[in-house]
Amino acid sequence: MTTNNQTIDPAALSPLWQPIRAGELQLPHRLAMAPMTRDRSHENGTPNEMNARYYAQRASMALIITEGTQPSEDGQGYLLTPGIYNDEHINGWRIVTDAVHEAGGRIVIQLMHVGRVSHPQNTPHGRQAVAPSPVAPASPIFTASGMQPIAEPRELSTDEVRGVVEEFRVAARAAIASGADGVEIHSANGYLLQQFLSSNVNRRTDEYGGSITNRIRLSVEVAAAVAEEIGAGRTGIRISPGNPLNDIVEHDVDELYSALVSALAPLDLAYLHVASSGNDAALLRELRRLWPTTLLLNRGRTDLVTRVHDIEDGLADVVTVGSLALANPDLIERLRVRAPLNTPDRSTFYGGDEHGYLDYPTLDLAAAA
Template sequence: MTSTTSTPVHDATSADSPLWQPVTVGGLALTHRLAMAPMTRDRATPEGVPTELNATYYAQRASLGLLITEGTQPSEDGQGYLLTPGLHTDAQVAGWRLVTDAVHAAGGHLVVQLMHVGRVGHPDNTPHHRQLVAPSAVAAEGVMFTATGPQPMPEPRALTTDEVAATVQDFRAAAARAIAAGADGVELHSANGYLLHQFLADNTNHRTDQYGGSVENRIRFVVEVATAVAEEIGAERTGIRISPGNPYNDIVETQTHEVYGPLVDALAPLGLAYLHVLHAGDEDLLASIRAAWPGSLLVNRGGADLATRVKDLETGIADVVTVGTWALANPDLVDRLRTGAELNEPDVATFYGGDEGGYVDYPVLATSDASLS
């Protein structure tokens, strides 16, 4: 996200700005159209349990209304990074209850993002140290940070057809645990090169069963996961995130229109709470998704400026805009945008792992030197 510390933000100071108009997303009545995007922070316990520190972090940002959490593994096999939270044990449910209670007490809503990493990880970062699993036995280029330093991401094992079906049930069970922990819903992570995205992409899905080959087969797993979760917790509590054409985590997609058109068409009848698009630059594709999606559309434009995000609301391309690093560095982002205050500079060195520093100690207007314009 681009920092704006040197230039005060003026676009959102009017009460008439589309940013500050109410909207209903699924079963949630939101007072404005700005939301917090999911961001990995690597500050759970080694057992994947959220703590009071995590609860403080999210509660500080409750004024954003809709908070989408960091990626949370639905199973032991779903973990690829160090110190990420899970939702497959009772202890993890209890940890998430600390977070949801704190956010609700502060007036916000919390949606837990369920993320199975697939091939993006390393066995050293998992509780069982087993080989990674993915649609096909194709390793991701790049390295993964582990407790002993960066290591190349190894070749995963291809899931059997039965294991694909079992993974659908892992998502279903994790979604139920999220609701048991007090979450307002879940977001399925089908973006950024993780497992669901791997089933969609050209270079990661070489399967010859009903989950590979044709577009209908490649989208099948994503649709099955979304269907199972919606059946388990209610469609009004289920969102999904996609990132068409995003090459992150060594993803290659050469047929984005051909794949994502049918995917959106297959998801639309489920009546999900929202579709969350991490936009990679294809404006025609984004427009076609907007036209085909009957429900709430959340759009994240990465490093776009505020004016561009507001324009998405004005034109109806987005019903809600999500922001990442702005929310990370500004717990009081809503107040800062409403008043035209300068934004804090994000501390990149503390994004992943660590303690309170760069996590819960960013200044708010009452204690900072930010001047109002």
């Protein structure tokens, strides 16, 4: 592992250290861990002891948002990602949540249905991927036999779309049964819920396609069902306006997301988590105006001081970081004492063993070395 000797003046970070409430979640400060796929669960989607250690190491973050977790067999897209739809998954996640809570942390499970971003080799049932419409992504996907093109997905029937809502409901119930403090609904990054929002993947003519009102319907129905099942105060949702990841196109970003956030606002969810594209300042201001509860903001690779300014400016209540938390299990302590930060090893991000997962040094280990 390498260390970045650049440090950040603690005075510039002072707005981070104020506590805040997000629904039923009482956060001790305002720096949270963003969801990051790590591909290190058991083949059947059950989290393991290694996952528990990974998350517990980072328990000093204000909130841990887990990696994307499939709510059903159809929801899986990648190898070795966790699930939360059967008893084995619940028991596996219980090991994780217990470890985080024992370390003093708070953890929500991100519910992610990948939709068309899948391959039969990566799923337990080996079936064709599902999507709003039979439109395949241009990008290939990694499988056990290497990179493979993604075949045309099967279009969900109207009844099956309603079934997706129930999959999220059941998964949310299972997440709470596993000891999680809440869930985050993944309506971003080109996965199923954003596929319904999109201009290019959603070519439906039923009540889930066509107009903006129809395209936002699934995200709103999922959020309402999850909030009804586990409580709005335990429910968050993530969006990424205009994000082209996984070959998504949204021609009406500002109007689309203003409508979506306006429709979600009456649900009184714990938080809205916005992943910014970096060129959306006016839209972020509008979404902040429309959203009545806590707003989490992820600025991608923007420096941390700039993100803190978002709190000072009222644009965000909490900021989330990904690779900084991945590479620095004790990130909060390092920032408070102005210690050097570890540099993330990108070659170990996805899959593998403990290397690049559990062995990033903490300040105590670095001093001993």
